[in-house]
Amino acid sequence: MRWLDADWRESSEVCADAAWAARAQGNSVLSSLSPSQVTSSDLDPVTARTYRHLYLNALRYDIRCPTLQAFIEQLVDSGVQPLDCYSRALYAFALLAQSHPEGPGLMDELLGEVGAHAKTLHVLLHGLWLGQNLDQGAERILALSSQPPFDxxxxxxxxxxxxxxxxxxxxxxxxxxxxxxxxxxxxxxxxxxxxxxxxxxxxxxxxxxxxxxxxxxxxxxxxx
CATH class of the missing domain: 1.25.40 (Serine Threonine Protein Phosphatase 5, Tetratricopeptide repeat)
Structure with missing residues (x-):
């Protein structure tokens, strides 16, 4: 990713697929990438984002929502690594999946930034789908699924x-x-x-x- 100078969109697309493929083969990213590696201050920004996307997606696919939420809040509190849009979408996923009242507001904020980026919208749909006690959760799924690129x-x-x-x-x-x-x-x-x-x-x-x-x-x- 560093050599390619990938932006957050390109990184999210590669890392989401890689994390899913590893999980499907019984080789979770969580077994080979530690939290300390993800939060290391020695990483260049692109590598740090790549590690973050891999690790957070692995937590997402395992539905470890409280851990995902706490990990991102730790990153924000440390101030070491600014969060890209996709990482914030993964945070929104964790909140939505737990029916946290702040989830829908963060999702609406992100929708104004991500446009029709499919990988990010999939993250938000996943959170809505898991959030059984969200107000208007089902209606939000239908509304989001009827917009580009899913229409x-x-x-x-x-x-x-x-x-x-x-x-x-x-x-x-x-x-x-x-x-x-x-x-x-x-x-x-x-x-x-x-x-x-x-x-x-x-x-x-x-x-x-x-x-x-x-x-x-x-x-x-x-x-x-």
Missing amino acids: GDNDPIVLFRVAGALRRLGRYDEGLTAIDQALDLLPPGDALVVADLVRERLLIVATQDLCRHQLAQPFRGALA
């Missing part, structure tokens, strides 16, 4: 998030359509992601069946 309904992970949001809103048939489209678009061979999508589909079906059963109960009681 073409051609990203299976975005459709996966959308399906979960539609389930929360009780729009089960639309959720099934979204998850089936996501399964159809997913590249072959990604067993981990296929399993996540299939679980979401089963959850939509089960929730829809439960809702129908509950609605039918008063009617049955009236006939007794």
Whole structure:
């Protein structure tokens, strides 16, 4: 990254994919990159950002949200390394995923800076998807997923998030359509992601069946 003089966008794209690939192969970045290496004051700015992007994404993919939040707050308090936009998005992810009240405000602030940068928007969608107790969380997922670069309904992970949001809103048939489209678009061979999508589909079906059963109960009681 240092030799390429990569900016934060290029760094985020490479590091997010690298952290995910390592995790999928059972070789987490967390096993080879220590917190002290990430926070070292001896690193040049580009290398420091690269280490940070790798480490924070590894925490994100393991859903270690309190650790991710605390680590970034430590970085900010130390004043050693200024945070780039993508690192702040990962902080927003940690807050959103924990349904922290400051999460949506930070997300809105970032949306004004990142434009249509897909990797950063994926981080924010991931946080919204995990934040079950966020006010208007499902609606925010649908709004963000309808903006560029996601407005073409051609990203299976975005459709996966959308399906979960539609389930929360009780729009089960639309959720099934979204998850089936996501399964159809997913590249072959990604067993981990296929399993996540299939679980979401089963959850939509089960929730829809439960809702129908509950609605039918008063009617049955009236006939007794």
